[in-house]
Amino acid sequence: MPMQRVPVELPGAKALAPADPGSLFAMAVAAVNSACDIVKAPEYVKAILSQPKNELIVNFPVRRDDGRYEIFKGYRIQHNNILGPYKGGVRYHPEVSLDDVKALALWMTMKCALMRLPFGGAKGGVKVNTRDLSPDELMRMTRRFTSALGNHIGPDWDIPAPDVGTNAQIMDWMMDTYINTHTDGVHHGMMQVVTGKSVRCGGSEGREKATGQGLCYVLAELLPEFKLRMEDLRFGLLGFGNVGSFTAQTLAARGAKLVAVMDHAAALVHSDGLPVGALCEHARARGSIAGFKSAGVREVSPEAFYRTPMDVFIPAAMERMIDTPQAQWLDCRVLAEGGNGPTTPAGSKILQDRGIAILPAILCNAGGVSVSYLEWVQNKAGVHWDLERVDRELQRTIVMAARRVRLAAHQHDTDLSTAAFGVAVEHLSDTYMRRGIFP
């Protein structure tokens, strides 16, 4: 007798979603679910997107300089690969947790889909305070983490990149470790196993500044929607790491004024605009903006920082930093998310009620992964493009995405944030419907 096949519906997204309201992953899934509803994605797509495909946790020993061995915990979450190889950064931070990495991986899927990159979404991390490690220990930890990931990363399978707490040096070590453990030393076809490498080791021109540069292109495209002009824009930054400092430089180069900036150690304001070049030099040398002195620059409290009047506020630090009080204090027209997931659901609601528009991270900070894609393409082809070409490609990619978002917001009569998720989900959903579910 032929086997009877009973069609079983996949459990609904609701059944799979985490229940903890404080969970970053729950917050990310909720945004994707409402986008699915708006673009009328089938229930099975919603269910698939509400969980990562693979969740890997590794515990691995590292020899400290004093001879002791310490165990570190690392993660790699592969959320989705319907559009191409898994792609996303690796974070080194003491607060790294499974739930957060899952959320960040889901956002990578959305980011790549919105940008129309042939990549899926992933994220990884190690729970570590890099300030506690010597450069040698950092290298050994990176190499041991990479070898622990084994075949779970690969140039056509899952491609890591920098994120909070990691940089080009760490990517160079990851690439070198992968090549040494996966080949007999033959480079060809392997160096694109990670992106965000130094230019000498196969990295792309323009990758280091890419996230800030991309945000600048997005603002240039969307500011007219809010009757704002780049030349007399007043902006503020929360965070002055890679994203914050390059955003400051690219916006200031177009005439915008940085009127307020806060990092982990200090908050500074200047109503005529802070001198961005000098501030970047100071932060690079000292590891913080604290102690920066210049005519007209004042140090203020966090609350006074948030209350500074400005046109665009750019959180470019960690997740969940714009909660109820901060959303109430902000005195701006637009909040452009430079970092991932900076606004809590309660914070977003207040901003919305106060008429402050949110430009979502999956659009605003997609410059990083967009240039990662260009690095991957250059490595595959064995070529090296000049900065002009990289910037031009980045601009085209991210401006087209910004236009898609603006159009979807008008079509669905919704805000830009929901529209951005809608555009991403529509692309993923259409791909699923064309390909079907195996077998």
Ligand code: GLU
């Ligand atoms: N970590 C960055 C992000 O969150 C870049 C990822 C990449 O280049 O793959 O978008």
